[in-house]
Amino acid sequence: MTKVTLACGNGGVENSELIQKIFYKHFKNDTLDKNEDSAVIHDGSLVFSTDSFTVSPLFFSGGNIGKLAVCGTCNDIAMMGAEPLYMSCAVIIEEGFDMAQLDRIVSTMSDELAKNGAKVVCGDTKVVPKGAVDKIFINTSAVGKIVQQNISSGNITSDDVILINRDIGCHGATIFVAREGMDMSSENLKSDCASLWPQVKALIDSGINITAMRDATRGGVSASLNEWAAQSAVGIVVDESSIPIREEVKGVCELLGFEATGLANEGTFILAINKADEKRAIEVLRKFDDNCYATRIAHVVDENIGRVVLQSSYGTKRYLEMPSGELLPRIC
Amino acid sequence: MTKVTLACGNGGVENSELIQKIFYKHFKNDTLDKNEDSAVIHDGSLVFSTDSFTVSPLFFSGGNIGKLAVCGTCNDIAMMGAEPLYMSCAVIIEEGFDMAQLDRIVSTMSDELAKNGAKVVCGDTKVVPKGAVDKIFINTSAVGKIVQQNISSGNITSDDVILINRDIGCHGATIFVAREGMDMSSENLKSDCASLWPQVKALIDSGINITAMRDATRGGVSASLNEWAAQSAVGIVVDESSIPIREEVKGVCELLGFEATGLANEGTFILAINKADEKRAIEVLRKFDDNCYATRIAHVVDENIGRVVLQSSYGTKRYLEMPSGELLPRIC
Numbered sequence: 001m002t003k004v005t006l007a008c009g010n011g012g013v014e015n016s017e018l019i020q021k022i023f024y025k026h027f028k029n030d031t032l033d034k035n036e037d038s039a040v041i042h043d044g045s046l047v048f049s050t051d052s053f054t055v056s057p058l059f060f061s062g063g064n065i066g067k068l069a070v071c072g073t074c075n076d077i078a079m080m081g082a083e084p085l086y087m088s089c090a091v092i093i094e095e096g097f098d099m100a101q102l103d104r105i106v107s108t109m110s111d112e113l114a115k116n117g118a119k120v121v122c123g124d125t126k127v128v129p130k131g132a133v134d135k136i137f138i139n140t141s142a143v144g145k146i147v148q149q150n151i152s153s154g155n156i157t158s159d160d161v162i163l164i165n166r167d168i169g170c171h172g173a174t175i176f177v178a179r180e181g182m183d184m185s186s187e188n189l190k191s192d193c194a195s196l197w198p199q200v201k202a203l204i205d206s207g208i209n210i211t212a213m214r215d216a217t218r219g220g221v222s223a224s225l226n227e228w229a230a231q232s233a234v235g236i237v238v239d240e241s242s243i244p245i246r247e248e249v250k251g252v253c254e255l256l257g258f259e260a261t262g263l264a265n266e267g268t269f270i271l272a273i274n275k276a277d278e279k280r281a282i283e284v285l286r287k288f289d290d291n292c293y294a295t296r297i298a299h300v301v302d303e304n305i306g307r308v309v310l311q312s313s314y315g316t317k318r319y320l321e322m323p324s325g326e327l328l329p330r331i332c
Numbered sequence: 333m334t335k336v337t338l339a340c341g342n343g344g345v346e347n348s349e350l351i352q353k354i355f356y357k358h359f360k361n362d363t364l365d366k367n368e369d370s371a372v373i374h375d376g377s378l379v380f381s382t383d384s385f386t387v388s389p390l391f392f393s394g395g396n397i398g399k400l401a402v403c404g405t406c407n408d409i410a411m412m413g414a415e416p417l418y419m420s421c422a423v424i425i426e427e428g429f430d431m432a433q434l435d436r437i438v439s440t441m442s443d444e445l446a447k448n449g450a451k452v453v454c455g456d457t458k459v460v461p462k463g464a465v466d467k468i469f470i471n472t473s474a475v476g477k478i479v480q481q482n483i484s485s486g487n488i489t490s491d492d493v494i495l496i497n498r499d500i501g502c503h504g505a506t507i508f509v510a511r512e513g514m515d516m517s518s519e520n521l522k523s524d525c526a527s528l529w530p531q532v533k534a535l536i537d538s539g540i541n542i543t544a545m546r547d548a549t550r551g552g553v554s555a556s557l558n559e560w561a562a563q564s565a566v567g568i569v570v571d572e573s574s575i576p577i578r579e580e581v582k583g584v585c586e587l588l589g590f591e592a593t594g595l596a597n598e599g600t601f602i603l604a605i606n607k608a609d610e611k612r613a614i615e616v617l618r619k620f621d622d623n624c625y626a627t628r629i630a631h632v633v634d635e636n637i638g639r640v641v642l643q644s645s646y647g648t649k650r651y652l653e654m655p656s657g658e659l660l661p662r663i664c
Contacts (some may be wrong), residue, residue: 009459212556
C-alpha cells in the first residue's frame, strides 16, 4: 500500500494496520502499546487522550462538531474510570467561516464541558486559506484523574458479562441521513452524542467494580468487541437479539447495506463487569436519559479466543468480524 | 466582523481578538486567563499545551511538519520551565496521501521526541476525502512536569533584562522562499526549528532564576514582546541594532515588505532574567548549536507601560507594534 486510503480511517482493520505500521513502529513505548481509550500517565494517577473531529455536516440532529469534540475526548477519559478535568481545544478554520456558527459551536462545547465538570485550559487557533480545510476541524485533548484503578481492556475473563448502556447506531445513522439530505427527521432518530462521565461516576459510586469499558465510536460495537476479545485473549458470545437497535436505525442500515453493529456511536458504551454485578449495573444505567434499553448483550468464554461469535435467536452462530472497508468517512 | 479572515490566525492583533471574543468568552476560567504558553494544572506541578500544524510546504529546509509538530508543542512546555514528558499525536490525512512521506514525517517526530526525552502515549488517525484537507494536518498536545516554578509572563519587572537565544526570522523566511519556489538554497537560510528543552534545562541547571520565557512563533519577536509588556504592565525598550538578523533573512524581508521582528520562529525564544544573571545566561546559551548570536536585546522600564519601544542606533525611537494583517498563513 503506497497511498493512504479512506478505509485507513475507518476504525476497523485498515485503520489498525496504518496505526501499527507507521505510528506504533516509530513511537513504540510501553504506554502506547496498551491500546486503551486513554493513556495512563503520571505513576498511574492520570489519563491523557486526544481526538480530532472532522464530522460533516457540522450541525446534525442531536449535536454539532463542538458537542462531539467535548463528548468524544471526555468519554475516552471516562472509559478509563477517570474524571475529565483539563481539556485543550485546537481549531483549524477555513478562511471565510461564519463567525456566528463558530460562536454556536464553542458555546455548545462550553455547555458540554459543564456536564463533565471539566474546563478548557489551553488552545490554538489556526486559520487556513479557502480550500485548505473543509470549514472547521477541531482537536480536543484531555487529562483526567483516575477514580477507579485497573480498568483495562486486557483484564476481561469468563467471570465477566458485557452490558451496553443504550440502543446502538444512532450517530452513524443520523450523519448518513443528514449528509444525504434524506427527510427522515424524527424525534426517534438523532445522534446519541452524550457525555458518559456521569454514568460512569454513578456506576463507581454504586460500588460496582468495572473490569473494562469502551465507547463504541468509529467501527461501532463490532470493533470494540473484537478489540476486547483480542486484548483479553477471550471469546465473546453475543446474543444477537439482545442488542437494542431502534427501527429507524434498522431502516437506515437496510438502505446503507451496513450492519448496525458497525455504525459509529458517540454516547454508547460497552461495559465488562463481574456476572454478580449485572443486575445492579443495569439498574444504575437505566436511571439515565436515553438508557431505557440498557442490557446485557454478551458473555465471555474461554474458547474461540480472540473472536466474537454472534448467536442468533434461531440458534445459528457466525463470527462478528472487525469492520473493514470505507464505512462512513467523516463520521466524527 | 461576520466571517473569520486569514488575519484571525496571524498570531497578532486579529488573532487575539478572535480568541477573546469567541473562545475566552465561552471557556472563561482562571487557568485559561493566564495566557501563558502552557496551562499550569494539577496543583501547579504539571503543564499542558496544544498546537495544530498546517504548514505548507510539508517539507522545507531545516525540517518538516513532523519536526515542527514536536518542537512547537514541546517548546511551549519548556517555556514554562517544564520538562516535556507525554505527547499526543492526532493526524488528519487527505485520502491518497503518500505513505512513504507519512513514514518520513512520523520518523522525524520520533527523532525529535528523543531530544526532549518525551514519548507519544496516545493518538488519533483520521482520513478525509480528497479536497477536505490539504495533504496532512497534525495536532500535538503535551503534558510536562514543572522543574522551575513561577515562570510567568506576568512577573517581569525593571530588574530584568531580555535576552534572545539566536538570530531571528529564519523559519518565516525559509517557508516564504520554499513556497514561492525561489532559488535561495543556501546553508545560511534554513528554518530554526529546534527543541528548546535542552537549552532551558541547561539554564536551570546553571542555577539561573528565570522570570519568563516565550518562543517567538507566529507574530515573531514583536508579538512576544508586546504580550509581555501588556501582561507584566511594564515598558520594554529594545536596542534595535542588538537584534541578530542574518543577511539572508534581511533580504527576504525586503522582498516581503515585512519586518524581521514579525516573522515566525520555531526554535528562537526570548528570556527575561535578573540583570545580574545576564552574562552567565548568555554563556550557557552560546554553548548550543546555532546560538552563537545569543545576546541581550532589551531592558525593562517603568514607563510606556504596556508598550514596546524600538531604539535605533541613531538614537531615534518608535513603537514596535503588535503585528496585524494577514502576515504569512500556514507558517506552522
